[in-house]
Amino acid sequence: MTSTAFITHRDCHLHDMGSYHPESPARLSAINDHLIAQGLEAYFLHHDAPLATLEQLARVHPLAYIEQLRQRMPEHGIVHLDPDTALCPHTWQAALRSAGAGILAVDLVMAGEVENAFCSVRPPGHHAEREQAMGFCFFNNIAVAAAHALEAHGLSRVAIIDFDVHHGNGTEDAFRNDPRVLMASIFQHPFFPYSGADSAAPNMLNVPLAAGADSEQFRRVVSEVWLPRLREFQPEMLFISAGFDAHHEDEMGNLRLTEKDYAWVTDVLREFAAETAQGRIVSTLEGGYSLSALARSVTAHLRALADL
Template structure:
């Protein structure tokens, strides 16, 4: 089976302004590097569908979804907070991004793909059940997790989040759900200034100090994530794949390299092989230094699509 690569042209049309770091060029940088590396030919491409309202209401309130639709402008840009904005194409892009993770879930559970990567935007892990924040409108990974639970009756799902920012939205949605474990690393103290107080056996959130490198990251994974995941025995893993902890990304202050992303992907595959029938769905979150983003996603996908 192949690794599925899921995206959609609508995700390129969401634009929060010429100087916003979360920009359409991110997806082009990923595709350019995948083509240059020769890896794109090993992936099976799929177009992301639009998530349905029913699917989104599993993780967001009906009032919040209605407010997004009401806020979407017909022209120009409307800001939801100082960092997060919508243009006339943003709502469709957000529905496609969530739809990509839902499709990936169906492909992997249905054994039509061994695993999947969703090259989509806007990202999602900051979106809480009733509000947008941190460049995120819909929580894409949460939509996939809820679909795996509701449509496929899975009982133990792990979310792995290595973005430089804590995935507060994912924690908000699943904090009280015993079927979901979240393991994460993030720079702390740093936006969104949470994650430490909410730690538990199922919310294994490991803060890293500014300046931390791959050694600290790998220690957190080996000493904290892997024992927790082994104890939980997840039936499927979802990855909030943010690459903004890279050394070259100047929006934050961690110092990971492509080799660290390849290494953690290998650890994720090992857990999936042991407990989850190899089932992994990964979705793009952060990563704003374009050359580093392209190289990092390629390193991630080389491992995902390899033996």
Template sequence: MATAFFSHGAFDGHVTPPGHPEQVARLAAVARGLAELDLDRREAPLAGDAEVLRCHPAAYVDRVRRAVPAQGWAQLDGDTYLAPGSLEAALRGVGGACAAVDLVIGGGAANAFVAPRPPGHHAERDTAMGFCLFGTVAIAAKRALDHHGLARVAVMDFDVHHGNGTQDLLWDEARVLFCSSQQMPLYPGTGASSEKGAHGQIVNVPLRGGSDGADMRAAYAARVFPAVQAFRPELILISAGFDAHADDPLAGLNWREADYAWLTRRICDLADAHCGGRVVSVLEGGYDLDALAASVAAHVGVLKERGDGRETRG
């Protein structure tokens, strides 16, 4: 079966100020990394407000909409900006993630990768922060549960920064296991192992600055994989941040492309064991353009390899 890839030209409309790390050029790097892969390439649809309201209150959505400038930028927090095209971009990010969930659950693709801008995993219930407007992956998880009737969804976040927004949006959601690894101490300051969620369904794995892929592999084997195994998810969603790479300028972990490939294979192993291989991955961070291109190629290359393998076995 094919691996689907969702993107859209509107993501380039989320223009940030000069020098901002979350820049339009990131998507050109992603495209470069995926250029040689034969993927089922699709355009991300525009999400309606009803999808966003699965996680965010209407007053917050209205506040973001009113803040969109006619030109230039509006600043929502210290590093989160709106340009004239930012709202459409964010809504297409949500729409792409939800469409990918629909496609994979419906059997139209083995797995999927969605490459939106802006990212989403720092957006809390009524707060834009960390470059993020809406909790894209949390919304996609809620769609899988409430629209498709799934009972258990796992969200795995390997961005170098803690997915505080996803944690906030899913804190009370017993049907979602949220597992997140992150460098600590580092922005946004959350993600301690003591943060476990209202139902003990959150697993945070802090990683020390300067640690490498071997440390990551040991931590995932000890804490994350057993939790996912015990949860038996019917779908796995990934917040795929590539800023733990050794070359990334915003953090201090030392992962390499081979580490992303290893982690993706292990996630796919869990998906094969529990949910028919169903994985939807959504881009979060990654700010060194060459490292981003190479890491995305490694990650999606494994997704395609596993999707092609399911077709062969079928």
């Protein structure tokens, strides 16, 4: 069994973009309830996410953007930044906790207190560009965590794996042409945010998949495209943008993955990290909107991370 941290915070439940919004507080409750029902809660080291600091956020987002976002937070009601992305009075705290979870995860893993960590947080992050909130995202949680590993812990090379159904345009925006970072992703294309398929940046290994792509196609990409490049890159730490909306039950997308695929890819990445990165993995929740499929998929991911 591997020591795995489970990092979350009650503030992440308070961010609310409206009763019909798919990125809802019920997502975290579904994950928690399923872990309890499966008798797995005791296997993880539970931590409350801290608040990310301005200095930590500013490694990815300009201070002017951070301040502009803070000033737009409402005292009452909901304020829309775009049709999909909205602020409520609790969004600021939740967004700082979501980014702070990744910071704590990196610190715990780098200190050797755990081998890997999963951040069960919202709002998600991988669509947040340096100066633009979008796609339910405000701060790029995985980019903030990766930048922390590079800047605060002095790592030379990190890899970010993104298997969300949507392209992580914000993560690409943060690290395009940064030789210290390799980003490997799959995503449905053409699909929101309509990016990634034509990236020429040498450190971006984007693999678009057509609607209807299934387990076999996904596993072939991981084995034949991602792994050879990862071995060549030799990252010192792995980061996972763990979106589960490519699940066949999730109506947000049209890929055909199952929870067995999430367990399999996590096993593959954990074995790879053991070879090259001292087992160091930080994973953070991105998409996943069918509550049952999300809960089962996260549980499969966590079982694999913890080698249960």
